[in-house]
Amino acid sequence: MSGPHNGGKSEGNISDNKHNGIKNHPKEIDILYTNSGIPIEFIYNKKSHIPNTLSGVYPYTRGIHPYMYRSKLWSVRQYSGFGSASDSNARLRYLLNQRQNALSVAFDLPTQIGYDSDHPFAEGEVGNVGVAIDTLQDMEMLFNNIPLEKVSTSMTINAPAAILFCMYVATAEKRGISPTQLSGTIQNDILKEYVARGTYIYPPKASIRLATNLITYINIHFPKFHPISISGYHIREAGSTAIQEVAFAFANAKVYLDEALKQGEIVDHFAQRLSFFFSADNDFFEEVAKFRAARRIWAKIMKEHYHAKMPKSWQLRFHTQTAGSRLTSHEPDNNIVRVTIQALAAVLGGTQSLHTNSKDEALALPTEDSVRIALRTQQIIAEESGVIKTVDPLGGSYFVEYLTDEIEAGVVKLLDEIEQTGGMIKAIETGFIQREINVASYQSFRQTEEKKQKAVASEGFSLDNQMTLHENNPLLEKTQIHSLNEIKLNRDNLLVSLCLDNLRKASYDEQANLIPFIMEAVKAYCTVEEISNVFRTVFGEFKEGNPNG
């Protein structure tokens, strides 16, 4: 059987096996059909000037796995969390019951910046943008009745990433689940916090030490866990271009790699489970090309610059979230359509994991109904649209290949510029990156003003007043503080002091990996803030414009 696009030939195609009459071929190379009965091979190659590449092969432009979604679907991973641990537990279990196949947890702002629910800075923020976690007890509640050995969990936490990761591990350990069974991702990408997201605590040097300590520790003990999710998403949401999104994320990745190599890590050990996080914005073909180009650039960086030997180190694994900044509060139902197009770009771009925004997210956290529609959007793409039947279906499109080349060239040029001006840390400290993003953001704003970029029905229409929005529980802060006080009264406070003291001493030793000390503290029910305060004392706090804290 020959594909309709290759004139009866299938040179360089794995399906040659079948054509050569070899039996026992993998089922993935079977012919599938469109709804109208047109046969579809698992991959197509054509024009001579377009690289005749397969997926699963360096430099992975077409995808990191040979059969992509024929072998395994992407992880359907809706980012969720609000209120108390038990509120969020109910939402996570609801999503699993609706056939979501992976979890992604949002933490509230106090947790993200290392404060407990009773800190004055936390007032009015407890449980607002994510779940409130003060101690191990909250984490146990969050994952109550969720089989951690079966489901992969992502946690969006950065400055206190190590603390929350240790709480997750301690929760699993209490249930007899071993480190080798746990799979998931911890965001742990502190560098982008300084340029785009804002939830940093300590100066960059100490933050990078904490991040790399966690990466090293996870790589040794948790073979199925991704120890970092290096984000271009937040950079894009802050107003960058697609080229900047990829370039700045890769520049940050190089900082972590360089630091780890300085500490004596072996590149293939460190790099084989690095993961990334990108946006799926509105410009459909550009987004597809961006993902393709990013895979190719990363593979070349790892192989040619870092001399990594293992294919796993060359492969760009990434999560995608549809662009939150493109949602409109007017006629919010239209957001379902926007999200569908963006999600389709992510899938055609070969994402490993996907969050689709809910239609009401420009207004509030999503309700159960709206998140179900967002989830169904992914399921409809996966199960009804037919787009997963062949790998990289846009590969070979003159336009998409042109965009892919253009994005690659732009990213490489920007990475070189950062290198020539002294590297990413310097670029962050001098505000170069922030300025570049601001300029791009301003230009995009001007284009919107001048109507060159459009959001349909973004103005002049009234809010859909039929819509029920998510409301926060007004009593949550009080109950959260009450249970925090109870824990502080009932735990072994001598052990708490001992653990915090051990952590303090270890923090002064630059060679020490701090994770085992954090693990002990977490198991003794030390709070997020108590542990963070140890680091505040030792490392200081970062204030913008004062890199030494």
Ligand SMILES: C[C@H](C(=O)O)C(=O)SCCNC(=O)CCNC(=O)[C@H](O)C(C)(C)COP(=O)(O)OP(=O)(O)OC[C@H]1O[C@@H](n2cnc3c(N)ncnc32)[C@H](O)[C@@H]1OP(=O)(O)O
């Ligand atoms: C905006 C908001 C905020 O600011 O607050 C946020 O940040 S939200 C941020 C939310 N962030 C996230 O949710 C991040 C999510 N990230 C991730 O899930 C990860 O980092 C990921 C992108 C690498 C995806 O990991 P995953 O476990 O879901 O999926 P993987 O693709 O790694 O697949 C799991 C296993 O199946 C294998 N596998 C996957 N696909 C195939 C295939 N087609 N053929 C053969 N094998 C395959 C993989 O190699 C892997 O095996 P093996 O394990 O053996 O290699």
